[in-house]
Amino acid sequence: xxxxxxxxxxxxxxxxxxxxxxxxxxxxxxxxxxxxxxxxxxxxxxxxxxxxxxxxxxxxxxxxxxxxxxxxxxxxxxxxxxxxxxxxxxxxxxxxxxxxxxxxxxxxxxxxxxxxxxxxxxxxxxxxxxxxxxxxxxxxxxxxxxxxxxxxxxxxxxxxxxxxxxxxxxxxxxxxxxxxxxxxxxxxxxxxxxxxxxxxxxxxxxxxxxxxxxxxxxxxxxxxxxxxxxxxxxxxxxxxxxxxxxxxxxxxxxxxxxxxxxxxxxxxxxxxxxxxxxxxxxxxxxxxxxxxxxxxxxxxxxxxxxxxxxxxxxxxxxxxxxxxxxxxxxxxxxxxxxxxxxxxxxxxxxxxxxxxxxxxxxxxxxxxxxxxxxxxxxxxxxxxxxxxxxxxxxxxxxxxxxxxxxxxxxxxxxxxxxxxxxxxxxxxxxxxxxxxxxxxxxxxxxxxxxxxxxxxxxxxxxxxxxxxxxxxxxxxxxxxxxxxxxxxxxxxxxxxxxxxxxxxxxxxxxxxxxxxxxxxxxxxxxxxxxxxxxxxxxxxxxxxxxxxxxxxxxxxxxxxxxxxxxxxxxxxxxxxxxxxxxxxxxxxxxxxxxxxxxxxxxxxxxxxxxxxxxxxxxxxxxxxxxxxxxxxxxxxxxxxxxxxxxxxxxxxxxxxxxxxxxxxxxxxxxx
Numbered sequence: 001x002x003x004x005x006x007x008x009x010x011x012x013x014x015x016x017x018x019x020x021x022x023x024x025x026x027x028x029x030x031x032x033x034x035x036x037x038x039x040x041x042x043x044x045x046x047x048x049x050x051x052x053x054x055x056x057x058x059x060x061x062x063x064x065x066x067x068x069x070x071x072x073x074x075x076x077x078x079x080x081x082x083x084x085x086x087x088x089x090x091x092x093x094x095x096x097x098x099x100x101x102x103x104x105x106x107x108x109x110x111x112x113x114x115x116x117x118x119x120x121x122x123x124x125x126x127x128x129x130x131x132x133x134x135x136x137x138x139x140x141x142x143x144x145x146x147x148x149x150x151x152x153x154x155x156x157x158x159x160x161x162x163x164x165x166x167x168x169x170x171x172x173x174x175x176x177x178x179x180x181x182x183x184x185x186x187x188x189x190x191x192x193x194x195x196x197x198x199x200x201x202x203x204x205x206x207x208x209x210x211x212x213x214x215x216x217x218x219x220x221x222x223x224x225x226x227x228x229x230x231x232x233x234x235x236x237x238x239x240x241x242x243x244x245x246x247x248x249x250x251x252x253x254x255x256x257x258x259x260x261x262x263x264x265x266x267x268x269x270x271x272x273x274x275x276x277x278x279x280x281x282x283x284x285x286x287x288x289x290x291x292x293x294x295x296x297x298x299x300x301x302x303x304x305x306x307x308x309x310x311x312x313x314x315x316x317x318x319x320x321x322x323x324x325x326x327x328x329x330x331x332x333x334x335x336x337x338x339x340x341x342x343x344x345x346x347x348x349x350x351x352x353x354x355x356x357x358x359x360x361x362x363x364x365x366x367x368x369x370x371x372x373x374x375x376x377x378x379x380x381x382x383x384x385x386x387x388x389x390x391x392x393x394x395x396x397x398x399x400x401x402x403x404x405x406x407x408x409x410x411x412x413x414x415x416x417x418x419x420x421x422x423x424x425x426x427x428x429x430x431x432x433x434x435x436x437x438x439x440x441x442x443x444x445x446x447x448x449x450x451x452x453x454x455x456x457x458x459x460x461x462x463x464x465x466x467x468x469x470x471x472x473x474x475x476x477x478x479x480x481x482x483x484x485x486x487x488x489x490x491x492x493x494x495x496x497x498x499x500x501x502x503x504x505x506x507x508x509x510x511x512x513x514x515x516x517x518x519x520x521x522x523x524x525x526x527x528x529x530x531x532x533x534x535x536x537x538x539x540x541x542x543x544x545x546x547x548x549x550x551x552x553x554x555x556x557x558x559x560x561x562x563x564x565x566x567x568x569x570x571x572x573x574x575x576x577x578x579x580x581x582x583x584x585x586x587x588x589x590x591x592x593x594x595x596x597x598x599x600x601x602x603x604x605x606x607x608x609x610x611x612x613x614x615x616x617x618x619x620x621x622x623x624x625x626x627x628x629x630x631x632x633x634x635x636x637x638x639x640x641x642x643x644x645x646x647x648x649x650x651x652x653x654x655x656x657x658x659x660x661x662x663x664x665x666x667x668x669x670x671x
Contacts, residue, residue, distance in 0.1 A: 049425030344380030516551020
């Protein structure tokens, strides 16, 4: 996409939502007041000194997005990519390859993000299950601890409505896509239960990119006079083909990406995973106070095969691992008054334990890593002063213990850390507008895959000093928000897949390390306009700058260089038109700017990932209890790579092509 096209997109966003960009928190699409639970206890959006977006059920249905990943990619400050990972990676505020470890994703307030380098499995939650999505950018370190510097995304699932309800869904599409799903809910005044199942078969556009996913789940709840208990049980299994990269070597003229982008040099590679998740949620009134407790467990077993196609299978390799995680998170919300004005104190704790057993046949010795985290946090918010200024003050103190043991003679390693996070913010509502500012400190601990750095030494914790200011404005039909942010990081944790500077330590095949100081800063602009009762426009533009503040990569000074896999520009425009009471037409246009490739910290390759523009369309028609929906993704059939990595050898690089044009037809029966 040309710079002229980008300027045009930004101009359209500004023109569409023109007017004073000031602020009172508007419920993101409709209805006051709006509360979010991503803050660990329900809080009104209009009281938060933060950049918050809430995507409600009506907005989900009006979007052309088929999946959570597609929907999140349309939001300000969010970049979603696929490619080297078989799962979509969501990046809030420009963390590049470390995105999944700096953007915390929750389902009903419990972590979906696992304690390894694997991206959270967004495909385990289908859009028909979702009631709303809460996005808190640059917030969450006080409530959740490690991994929330970029922000928190909380996916709130649908609750059972009174009576007996259900739906059956059937879907077919391009690349032999097939999907079937069912949901049944039964709810009375005391008890309720929801049962759901989902199955997907999809060959996707590349060879050996097939997907088989099966999901079964249950949510059972019991209501009593002063509280509620809810139990969630879920099992998910998946098999993915791994098509691998398309190689490019300008020196020899090799260009697999240009000549055969849908091909694969790894026709037998695959990855299997089985995940079970259980969660118990307890809510109990204690006079005016409210107690919340979440107890959760997750078990994941995975296996991956990587074939050797150059030497007759002599160097085939496998990766087998099992992950077990348990957590307990109690917290109490205590309302009180100060100088005649309402205040709230939240006192909470968290205990997490994780264990990963990993065996990589053909390479490293089997290993077992264990991590335990214990934390306490306090957060007070309320209103003070003659102008009803809202404030938030929070602090977290966390102790962590890490250990890793090997099955061979290599000695084990262990370490312990005590870390703090804090946040202070102010928000001033001004009628139809508001301004806010906040500062804070966040941190991230190495996950199970990152515990060992080259040279048998453990990694230091990553820390960040975070600052943000913003303004919002709304009237009866329009809403706009502008935010400016900066995060200065030390010891950023990074995995270099093929780092030429790691070879001096004895390996060129993967290297965990703490980066030299880095910085993230940017501007986010988003808006919505209800043009009429039947037409709604949405738009967003994001500028993000991710740079090294100092350091050196070999002989290349890093100061001022751009962190790889972070596009400087993101923009989208969306249109939904309720053409008749029974029909809806929706479209979105999305732009992603160019990016330096992974492993090009020095920005010296001379080649970037190209920018790209994608158009998506959806049409839905409602006939009493039957809904028919069809859509086309990437209507213009744009060829682009969502991930690329520089080789350690010369000017070679690998590209991972994104999906080309696809279509689907879906029918749903509801009762």
